[in-house]
Amino acid sequence: MSLVSVESISFGYSRDEQVLRDVSFQVRRGVNVGLVGESGSGKSTILKLLLGLARPNSGTIRFEGEVLKPGDRAFMRGYRRAVQAVFQDPYSSLDPRQRVDAIVAEPLRALKIAGPHRPIIEAALRDVGLPSDAISRYPHEFSGGQRQRIAIARAIVARPQLILADEAVSALDLSTRIRIVELLGTLSKAMTILFVSHDLGVVASLCEEIVILEKGRIVESGRTSAVLAQPKHPYTQKLLASVPRMPA
Amino acid sequence: MSLLAIEGLTLTTGGRELVSNLSLSIAPGARLGLIGESGSGKSLTALAAIGLLPPDIHAEGSVLLDGRQVIGARENDLIPIRGAAAATVFQEPLTALDPLMKIGRQVAEPLIRRYRREGRDIDRRGIAREVRDLLERVSLPDIERIVNAYPYEISGGQRQRVAIAMALACRPKLLIADEPTTALDVTTQAEILELLSKLVDENGMALLFISHDLPVVARVAEEVAVLRQGELVEQGPVKSVFRAPAHDYTRMLVAAAAAFDRALEPAQ
Numbered sequence: 001m002s003l004v005s006v007e008s009i010s011f012g013y014s015r016d017e018q019v020l021r022d023v024s025f026q027v028r029r030g031v032n033v034g035l036v037g038e039s040g041s042g043k044s045t046i047l048k049l050l051l052g053l054a055r056p057n058s059g060t061i062r063f064e065g066e067v068l069k070p071g072d073r074a075f076m077r078g079y080r081r082a083v084q085a086v087f088q089d090p091y092s093s094l095d096p097r098q099r100v101d102a103i104v105a106e107p108l109r110a111l112k113i114a115g116p117h118r119p120i121i122e123a124a125l126r127d128v129g130l131p132s133d134a135i136s137r138y139p140h141e142f143s144g145g146q147r148q149r150i151a152i153a154r155a156i157v158a159r160p161q162l163i164l165a166d167e168a169v170s171a172l173d174l175s176t177r178i179r180i181v182e183l184l185g186t187l188s189k190a191m192t193i194l195f196v197s198h199d200l201g202v203v204a205s206l207c208e209e210i211v212i213l214e215k216g217r218i219v220e221s222g223r224t225s226a227v228l229a230q231p232k233h234p235y236t237q238k239l240l241a242s243v244p245r246m247p248a
Numbered sequence: 249m250s251l252l253a254i255e256g257l258t259l260t261t262g263g264r265e266l267v268s269n270l271s272l273s274i275a276p277g278a279r280l281g282l283i284g285e286s287g288s289g290k291s292l293t294a295l296a297a298i299g300l301l302p303p304d305i306h307a308e309g310s311v312l313l314d315g316r317q318v319i320g321a322r323e324n325d326l327i328p329i330r331g332a333a334a335a336t337v338f339q340e341p342l343t344a345l346d347p348l349m350k351i352g353r354q355v356a357e358p359l360i361r362r363y364r365r366e367g368r369d370i371d372r373r374g375i376a377r378e379v380r381d382l383l384e385r386v387s388l389p390d391i392e393r394i395v396n397a398y399p400y401e402i403s404g405g406q407r408q409r410v411a412i413a414m415a416l417a418c419r420p421k422l423l424i425a426d427e428p429t430t431a432l433d434v435t436t437q438a439e440i441l442e443l444l445s446k447l448v449d450e451n452g453m454a455l456l457f458i459s460h461d462l463p464v465v466a467r468v469a470e471e472v473a474v475l476r477q478g479e480l481v482e483q484g485p486v487k488s489v490f491r492a493p494a495h496d497y498t499r500m501l502v503a504a505a506a507a508f509d510r511a512l513e514p515a516q
Binding site: 038039144173174175177178198199200201202204205228238239240241242243244245246247 | 285286404433434435436437438441460461462463464466467486487490491500501502504505506507508509511512513
């Protein structure tokens with residue numbers, strides 16, 4: 001059984017503008033999936049639907065076979081424990097007035113997970129490679145890459161099954177980006193990542209499967225290595241050809 | 249003689265050194281890529297080159313732009329060099345353009361300034377014709393509509409083409425492009441890089457291309473300078489620096505970029 005099953009969903013913010021058209025894909029446990037598309041392709045909207053922040057106009061999303069019910073509080077509590085998110089901008093996704101321990105503890109409090117929380121938080125900070133004294137500091141004391149580590153620590157602290165990562169390394173410098181990708185790769189041994197990005201190189205480094213989205217439709221999907229070796233759809237071909245490479 | 253000659257440039261603010269003793273030069277028609285990560289001082293270096301540093305940043309050293317000293321120059325002496333010697337395309341085309349002015353008028357502004365600078369007259373029909381001609385040169389479609397559109401009514405890639413058209417309107421000897429494709433989609437980026445290369449060639453302009461993205465720099469530049477925390481750590485031809493980086497920092501950047509490249513190679 002799939003961890004996540006997106007079944008022919010369509011969505012529009014208004015009646016005459018369809019953002020997603022008949023989108024279907026699966027996320028299997030232990031297999032990272034990269035959702036690739038350019039601006040306006042609908043990739044962030046898919047995440048919004050997966051987070052239960054909006055409902056599709058038609059179609060169904062299932063988590064471990066059960067239909068996602070954003071209005072059902074009991075369902076959502078279990079779902080939130082199983083699914084966490086990391087966003088693009090590490091500067092706006094952390095509350096500047098809270099210390100790192102309070103930020104990372106947020107899911108534990110929200111999900112009413114029994115304490116003591118401190119050892120759980122310390123373990124999460126260790127997992128993301130932050131020093132132990134980070135726990136009592138504020139976000140502004142950290143660099144962009146370290147802030148993203150704090151955001152990742154918050155996402156993994158309740159040991160979710162699925163991480164939704166929305167352009168989680170796009171705002172980072174190259175030298176930091178490669179280390180955060182490595183970190184996500186290590187963490188994904190214990191959980192599955194749905195990685196939304198426009199960056200094919202990053203997706204290829206992290207995801208075994210890939211879904212290519214263009215203007216709200218899936219144009220191609222499959223094993224990342226197979227899609228990259230023989231892109232079938234003209235849009236995938238164009239995307240791949242557009243990626244700038246290092247000189248040979 | 250160099251078009252841009254920076255010698256011993258040091259930029260400080262509140263006792264902190266942001267750029268330290270930096271020297272680089274660009275010959276007429278040459279293309280230099282300035283690589284650095286956030287906070288490396290690459291954008292400040294570009295602003296120093298055209299005398300647009302924020303007032304709280306103190307500059308020492310020498311910047312000769314087309315033979316004229318920029319450091320310590322009065323604003324009134326800099327105005328005639330800007331545009332004529334150098335024009336800049338910035339990262340974010342939405343904030344670089346005036347949101348309340350139609351595209352046609354925005355492109356006309358630097359054009360009219362250039363005519364004034366050259367002591368020539370141009371009438372309204374002449375301006376309209378040249379504006380359309382510039383928009384055509386940056387390969388914008390549907391020019392009738394775009395001339396009368398506001399920036400929010402066109403796409404990000406189209407906005408960046410407009411910003412490039414405005415820079416071209418100045419007929420500068422040096423085009424400074426500061427992360428001009430970072431805010432764009434990858435397919436749009438490829439088109440804009442190709443366009444920039446073509447225009448720089450056609451007009452015999454020199455190019456200072458600032459970016460954190462090594463493969464992007466490799467597409468447009470011949471020479472590369474690597475900046476780290478305000479210090480130039482390495483400089484040379486793109487191919488030799490990327491193939492055999494001499495400095496540890498460059499080596500780390502090249503290895504990271506190559507790793508993402510390799511992930512895209514299906515054979516691996």
